[in-house]
Amino acid sequence: MYTNRIIACLNARFLTAAAALACVACAYAEESAAPSAEAALRDALPGIFAKAAAHYKALDAAATPLMHGGKNGAAQYPHGMRGGRLDMRGISGWTCGHYAGSLWLLFEATGDEFFKERATAWTELLAPNSKLITTHDLGFMMYCSFGNARRLLKTDKYDAVLLETAASLSKRYNPALGLIRSWGKVDETKNFLVIPDNMMNLELLEWAARAKGGEKRFHEIAVSHANVTMRNHFRADGGTYHVLNYSQVDGRVQEIRRGQGASCFTAWSRGQSWAIYGFTMMHRETRDADYLGFAQTLADFAMNHANMPADGIPFWDYGAPGEERDSSAGAIMASALLELADLVPAEKRARYRDFAVKQLTTLASPEYFSAGAENGHWLLKHGVGAKPMNSEIDTPLNYGDYYFLEALLRFRNSLKK
Numbered sequence: 001m002y003t004n005r006i007i008a009c010l011n012a013r014f015l016t017a018a019a020a021l022a023c024v025a026c027a028y029a030e031e032s033a034a035p036s037a038e039a040a041l042r043d044a045l046p047g048i049f050a051k052a053a054a055h056y057k058a059l060d061a062a063a064t065p066l067m068h069g070g071k072n073g074a075a076q077y078p079h080g081m082r083g084g085r086l087d088m089r090g091i092s093g094w095t096c097g098h099y100a101g102s103l104w105l106l107f108e109a110t111g112d113e114f115f116k117e118r119a120t121a122w123t124e125l126l127a128p129n130s131k132l133i134t135t136h137d138l139g140f141m142m143y144c145s146f147g148n149a150r151r152l153l154k155t156d157k158y159d160a161v162l163l164e165t166a167a168s169l170s171k172r173y174n175p176a177l178g179l180i181r182s183w184g185k186v187d188e189t190k191n192f193l194v195i196p197d198n199m200m201n202l203e204l205l206e207w208a209a210r211a212k213g214g215e216k217r218f219h220e221i222a223v224s225h226a227n228v229t230m231r232n233h234f235r236a237d238g239g240t241y242h243v244l245n246y247s248q249v250d251g252r253v254q255e256i257r258r259g260q261g262a263s264c265f266t267a268w269s270r271g272q273s274w275a276i277y278g279f280t281m282m283h284r285e286t287r288d289a290d291y292l293g294f295a296q297t298l299a300d301f302a303m304n305h306a307n308m309p310a311d312g313i314p315f316w317d318y319g320a321p322g323e324e325r326d327s328s329a330g331a332i333m334a335s336a337l338l339e340l341a342d343l344v345p346a347e348k349r350a351r352y353r354d355f356a357v358k359q360l361t362t363l364a365s366p367e368y369f370s371a372g373a374e375n376g377h378w379l380l381k382h383g384v385g386a387k388p389m390n391s392e393i394d395t396p397l398n399y400g401d402y403y404f405l406e407a408l409l410r411f412r413n414s415l416k417k
């Protein structure tokens with residue numbers, strides 16, 4: 001009985017996240033001796049997935065007619081909103097795999113064949129990206145799309161495209177530095193730019209090293225990149241720099257750039273979340289204890305930061321209190337923390353899991369989870385793309401939705417264990 005009341009709480013419009021949590025707690029206090037945010041989120045999950053599925057059916061009805069609406073009929077995919085309209089981008093954009101990926105995750109969440117059919121169409125559109133050597137974002141682009149297709153359809157028919165993608169990504173690796181170049185041309189000599197987001201590409205390489213027809217060097221590249229990043233890319237307190245520029249002459253860091261962050265002295269929130277996620281994933285893939293310890297240091301920096309709001313959704317930079325929140329940073333971090341909670345020793349589990357549950361409860365509240373056609377049917381409001389570039393401020397972002405859905409699924413799957 002209390003389930004319906006909690007779903008009603010989470011769906012109620014104009015309720016703040018804190019009020020939603022209090023409301024959830026109230027419902028339990030009346031009818032349960034052990035009210036818990038975890039139980040409330042568990043009971044709300046079917047309603048959250050049903051609402052997300054309805055949103056994405058409407059979103060896909062708007063996006064599908066635009067699928068080949070680029071210049072000269074070029075393929076394009078939905079990224080977010082711009083000027084009140086759906087923002088469609090060319091398929092070499094870094095977020096091209098997240099839309100297809102969200103459709104796969106909704107197929108996983110609901111079993112609805114509609115999502116399988118649409119996810120397949122949007123995924124296969126991205127195949128030409130396997131040859132790209134102009135970007136490091138190939139993990140996002142291809143593993144969120146083809147990787148989920150492979151996993152959920154239990155098929156190897158996409159393995160060739162994924163292996164070709166891993167080989168393309170590896171062309172950006174510099175063996176002398178031990179790093180994959182993030183930004184810039186593959187043969188640029190003056191700058192060698194690396195960002196923590198790059199950690200997210202390593203999952204593709206780890207898969208490719210194990211796959212039939214894959215190569216061991218993909219694992220060696222992933223480990224080297226993670227190790228050098230761990231050594232250089234973070235301050236003593238566990239906060240991340242955004243952009244490091246390495247010298248290709250002697251391997252030292254020749255420049256620190258603020259990139260999408262507020263300054264060189266603060267931590268850009270999404271970069272911090274990418275790093276927590278990336279080192280947690282690398283521990284899962286390699287079982288290297290250093291990665292697990294480091295992921296905890298990075299997570300503790302974020303969770304304990306004086307500027308972390310009580311509801312768990314960070315401001316867009318840890319040095320920008322009172323400015324816009326970034327829902328995507330919260331969603332990525334929640335997904336990472338749920339995995340981290342399952343990897344740390346038992347006595348530390350609740351620390352990371354409870355924080356992730358708090359973040360998901362906030363994101364599922366009306367403050368963040370769009371109602372109806374508001375927000376063009378994207379799920380999450382209040383994402384920040386790149387504030388210093390005055391780009392995408394307080395807006396939906398397709399990758400925010402992707403990691404929100406992934407975190408909800410990780411939470412649901414953990415209940416079965």
Ligand code: GLY
Nearest residue numbers: 094197260270385
């Ligand atoms: N990888 C780019 C971003 O997170 O904005």
